[in-house]
Amino acid sequence: SQQGEEDPQALSIQEGENATMNCSYKTSINNLQWYRQNSGRGLVHLILIRSNEREKHSGRLRVTLDTSKKSSSLLITASRAADTASYFCATRNRDDKIIFGKGTRLHILP
């Protein structure tokens, strides 16, 4: 079964605005990762946050993790047209099983 569930399923915003996506998961994890996928391509890793971390930054990306609520959020600031893609969260267990959510389709409007 899917471990992560992203919310919203789809998001359209104006260029320059911030985009926030949320992810919920069901079991204990060692880390949570966010990936990006352009249409018809493989996924590309964006950022990883460990279970003992609460917030992490990388360029225009900010990820938070709340293990008590089993949830994470990905914030993309000052969005650009090139950010249009699908974004997925993935959780990893100690047995190396990595499970993805259904993703959020982000569309940046010019």
Place this chain on the structure above:
Amino acid sequence: DGGITQSPKYLFRKEGQNVTLSCEQNLNHDAMYWYRQDPGQGLRLIYYSQIVNDFQKGDIAEGYSVSREKKESFPLTVTSAQKNPTAFYLCATSGTYSSGANVLTFGAGSRLTVL
């Protein structure tokens, strides 16, 4: 795509035929994964392998088989028992959790269409 080669990129199959998708990596990663993606959907784990000659079922292993005879290779066979095999198949690799290398690197994918 980062040292992972998936082939073929596109594959057409008649119902009742088995097909094998190739995944080769030169990243020296121990763990390899196969995921299935349906249109507009997320990735579902089919099989994964942490070490040569060993693999585990994922969430949707029925109708699929794998082998891991070499560290570099993790082929996926879609058998005739798979009821709805038309999908986009993604192979990925990673170091193992114990090695501290947690991030997946993906291949470009193979699109299988059953006619």
